[in-house]
Amino acid sequence: MSTRYPFTAVVGMDDLRLALLLNAVSPAVGGVLVRGEKGTAKSTIVRGLAALLPPMDVVAGCRFSCDPASPDPGCPDGPHDASAAGDTRPARMVELPVGASEDRLVGALDIEKALADGVKAFEPGLLADAHRGILYVDEVNLLHDHLIDLLLDAAAMGSSYVEREGVSVRHAARFLLVGTMNPEEGELRPQLLDRFGLTVEVAASREPEQRVEVVRRRLAFEDDPAAFAARWAAEETALRGRITAARELLPRVVLGDAVLLQIAATCAAFEVDGMRADIVMARTATALAAWAGRTEVTSEDVRQAALLALPHRRRRNPFDAPGLDQDKLDETLEKFKGEEPEGSGRPDDDPEPEGPGDPDGPGDGGPDGGGGGGIPPQGDAPAPETSGTSEPAETAETADTPEAPEVPESAPAPRGAGSGERAAVGAGEPFRTKMLSVPGLGQGAAGRRSRARTAHGRTTGAARPRGALTALHLTATVRAAAPHQRARGRTGRGLVVRRDDLRQATREGREGNLVLFVVDASGSMAARQRMGAVKGAVLSLLLDAYQRRDKVGLVTFRGRDAEVALPPTSSVEAAAARLERLPTGGRTPLAAGLLTAHDVLRVERLRDPSRRPLLVVVTDGRATGGGPDPLALATRAARLHAADGTAAVVVDCETGPVRLGLAGELALGLGGTAVTLDELRADAIAGLVRDVQNHRSERAA
Template sequence: MSTPFPFTAVVGQDDLRLALLLNAVSPAVGGVLVRGEKGTAKSTAVRALSALMPQVDVVPECRFSCDPGSPDPACPDGPHAPGTAGRSRPARMVELPVGASEDRLVGALDIERALSEGVKAFEPGLLADAHRGILYVDEVNLLHDHLVDLLLDAAAMGASYVEREGVSVRHAARFLLVGTMNPEEGELRPQLLDRFGLTVEVSASREPEQRVEVVRRRLAYDADPEGFAARWADEEADVRARIVAARELLPSVRLGDGALRQIAATCAAFEVDGMRADIVMARTATALAAWAGRTDVLAEDVRQAALLALPHRRRRNPFDAPGLDEDKLDETLEEFSGDDDPDPDPDQGPEGPGGGGGQPEPDEGPQGDDTGAPPEAGENGQPQPSGAGEQSAVRAAEPFRTKVLSVPGIGEGATGRRSRARTEHGRTTGARRPRGALTKLHLAATVQAAAPHQRARGRSGPGLVVRRDDLRQATREGREGNLVLFVVDASGSMAARQRMSAVKGAVLSLLLDAYQRRDKVGLVTFRGSGADVALPPTSSVDAAAARLESLPTGGRTPLAAGLLRAHDVLRVERLRDPARRPLVVLVTDGRATGGPEPVALAGRAARLFAAEGVASVVVDCESGPVRLGLAGQLAGELGGTAVTLDELRADSIAGLVRDVQGTSRRAA
């Protein structure tokens, strides 16, 4: 095993290191989610932490790392007699790959032996390996939802349950959960964010001297890992001893009523949901006091705990960046400061200004800011003449809940919430012979396959004689995520301020829907003389929203160029991710101008999608009393459907359904 980079040699990243150390002191804090751009030492710091964790005593030959002083009474390898002589080993750090299967995570039962012999032949998974250690998930935002649910359930309950057709195994699974992610590759669902105790935002330093030191230490480590680690051995030993001392002090730390009031007031002020934030803040503040060698929690501990535990829990829109208004935090702490803090030191009070008047936080987003730009001339809804200049970007209208757009048929793509797909999870629709290892047994089909052969197999007792050829795998149907490629007309015919605001609001609404349904998204725009890929396909829906917000308009309408560029994006993406089915959402009024025969060329480009069976929806943005119906004709060329901006709203669709049902009942 290679020598890890020393934890104490990591340059900067103070919040990241503190959050990891607090969890090492008190695993009850609930783990750490580290968010940041690539190349910011996220994985390096996490892997380095494992060398600082105190050693653990385990029962010899127990695959589930039972504590000999207090063995798990339900351990599958037990029972272990209390007081069994144990052996000491380093705490493990187990990495969960993004592509791991459910059986690899929680373990697997030998179904054939369970049915034929009635024994629980259980092979432990990564959760068992990580018990009393660290479970590290790199790129946790790319982990399949059902794996994340299993992982976080085990972290919350301290145990893992494996059940297969009435045969169940339970074992302890208490670990320090650490996840890292790059927000540009997609966000975690809010309810999953809440399950991580602390969240830290990391970024590369902009200070030249600090960057020089990072490079210097990394080159020295790469040249001689053992020698570099030896030079930091004393610092590592000091931190390891401090962790042990803080763990021993932790039960003696006093969390007074004043600190509790500050915690409750802070959570209420930032409108966090539920009580988990209060509990995590209390545990974090207690760990901070123990780490500082104190037995009382001070206001400074509460403040630091809030900065680590609340940014990802405050109420916000999905596309808003996590953050906390520190001026508001200081005001709240000052207002609810109590008199029970022992010997308060005025030099150790809340950091930062206590009053308001500061600049708005970045997480307030563009909606809290007014550019002050004067309105453009020509906002009468009419197409601009050929060669019209570019107009500045307009704000998106308020988003709304959209109609569900899906890809026809049944796919086999990544787990999501949009279109029908054959998945490992969902409702059972049939059975088949297993290809490879059996993961989901179809019990009835297995019994039906084995029953006709019982006499020939010499069955003499009540048990069923089952052989490998009898086993049947359950086929299940669930939902998949799709590639939703937005192709947006940003030409002069769409440039009227009111119309473009409505169009951006509609696309933003569809992006919100894609965020909730775990889709990948891409954005192609066309205007002037060509088309651009504003955003290559990505899981970062907020990046698409940011590009949409700054989208300028004006010029001719090169519809064919937009369609051809979208077709090229799909061709490349099909090579990268062939199982993910695409859905093209074309947002246009149907006009095509510029170049020879623009309408005919656009029709030929549209028929490429129809020939390949690509699912498509045209959002018809035509307005005014006289409608040409060009978008509907284009939808026919694409082999897709057309909806107006009004029809895109889920409430208008629901109203239409109710009207149709009411008419049918009256007719009956």
């Protein structure tokens, strides 16, 4: 068995260590979501926690880890004899892979045996393995939504249900849930964020001394893991004892009415939805008191509980940064402060016992090379990065100002503020858009945009199963078996079913797509203050992509060429940030933008061939840069996308009384359709997908 990196050797990240230890003391807190950049030892510290949990007694031979003192009466391996001897083993840490199937998570019923032999055969899944231990989900934001729903439902109810065609199994599933994620790869939905009890932001230290300590401890661990672990054995033992003592003290901790009022007032002041935040804060504050060795909860416990339990519940849309206003928190706690119990004071925020556990100062030396150092206080999360100075609103003096003349192709590229480049314009207010989708029937990742064959959805037919049977189509199975009953010697009322008779249900649902935005940032887009409205429209489409579980990418073009501002990703927040900082100015190399987009889509088809793309070109259709005949080049580039069968929509940004209709011509070349900024909000866009499909049919005819 490989040696794990000691929990106490990971120095820094005090909030993360405290959140994990509070859940070890009181699993009812509801788990921890760890948000942070890559390489910050998130996985290392979680794995180290498992070794600190006290060993547990289990019923001998039970696959579901029942407690001999109070076995689960509904255990599939039961009933258990209370007088039978049990086994003692360490608490488990079970890891859920990103690519796990539903059967691997919750377990699988053998439908074939149930139908043919009348036997209820159940193979436990990871939820059963994790019972009374830790369930660790790395990159939880990359799991399919239906798996996250199953996971969090089990964590909330303490049990897992598996139901297939009227056959059901239930077993206990109580575990400490820990999820890690890199926000750059996409966010969890707000309702799923709410199901995690606590959240912690982690970041690598920027202090050279702390980074040196990271490297020193990592190298020491890799050179001799056993000796390194032995160095920290005393600290590990002491911390394990402190967890046990806090668990024993927890039932005696008193949560007074004054403290409950502070908790309720805090949740109300920060306008969190529902009542889960109040309950989590109460449990966390109680665990904090037990961890500090006290039997009464103080205002400082409530404050610390708020910093851990509320930041992720403050998000109203995916572009909001998590965080908490500490001044507002302190004002609320002071306003509703009651009489403090005697002996109260600031709880011990350092989860490590005093001793030689931190000889070299703060740092973090996880074996995965994670950066260490302290994390910023929960209430001091940085505000979203702004894009610079916004341009003033259009006035009567500037409304009719003509665009700057085009610079000759041979002239040097614009540089700096004096070259025609304009500061980034702030985005307009986002709005709800009508759905854009890809025509046809796909087979991509589950989502909410385009029609697709999926594992979940409405049943549309039946087919022979390929591999294990997971979704039985009962009617089709009976029809397949019925003609053969006499030949199979059927004598009773039961139906004789064989493997060849089984039929798998085929289902249709929705898939997520790759929405690639190609945004014109040239000087013509900055005319008449259009860029603010354009950015608002793209921001609205990004919000729609977030809600429909799409991947997004961003290509921009201006001056002489185009650039991939954001490679395809699941993080619409990153796309919104790049869009906000986008400057404008210069010529319009439309062909370069389309060619760059074509290269991006070509690579993505190789990487993820099942995910169908939707190309959204945001432009006024002008082509004034990129070669001797820019318009002809743009037309040829558009035909490349049409030849690949890429679904395309052109958002026409042309304004003013005289319109050239160039965006419409571009849409024809792409084999797609054009829609104006106004139509993006209007009911007229409801027929947009039909227009795309009809146009393709006409071209094919």
